[in-house]
Amino acid sequence: MKISLVTVALILTTSAVAHAEQVCGDLTNQTDMNICAGKAYQKSDAELNALYKQIEARLKDDADTKKLLVAAQKAWVRFRDAECNFSSSTVAGGTAYPFISSTCLDTITKSRIEDxxxxxxxxxxDLDCPVPAAN
Structure with missing residues (x-):
């Protein structure tokens, strides 16, 4: 199990950095790269929140399922934050930390957006989908 978690963390970190290089690749100094990665994450977070609100609206008449959504999202946020704290721990306190951390947050958030x-x-x-179809 420990090997699996380490492998997943390495894959996420590697793919996150590769993604950030695509988005912020033309930048040449760490400060600009940090700002770019932070803005990319903010954009993804805003999209995530908009989608979440749409799902909440569809669940307005189903309090039990809405509670499950809230619990799932809270658990996902805890996972995202813990994973990114772990995967960026090797650069904690360094100038690259904001870049690595924001890139990780952005990558995991983009995955949740797709969900x-x-x-x-x-x-x-659709019996295996908890969100009712749009009217």
């Missing part, structure tokens, strides 16, 4: 988008595409009668 939420999937919930918003549920069709009427």
């Amino acid at each position: 939420l988008k999937g919930y918003l595409k549920c069709e009427e009668g």
Whole structure:
């Protein structure tokens, strides 16, 4: 199990840095790279929050499922933060920390965005999708 978690963390960190290099690749100093990565994460976080609100709205008549959504999202936020704290721990306190941390947050948030988008595409009668279809 420990090997699996380390492997997942390394893959996430590697893919996060590769993603950040695509987004912020033209920048040449650490400060600008940190700012760029932070803005990329803020953009993803705003998209995540908008999608979450759409799902909440669809669940307005189902308090029990809405509670499960809230619990799942809180658990996901704890996971995201813990994972990024872990994966960026080797640069903690250094000038690259904001870049590595923001890039990790952005990458994991983008993955969650895809999950939420999937919930918003549920069709009427889809029994393994907890979000009702749009009216």
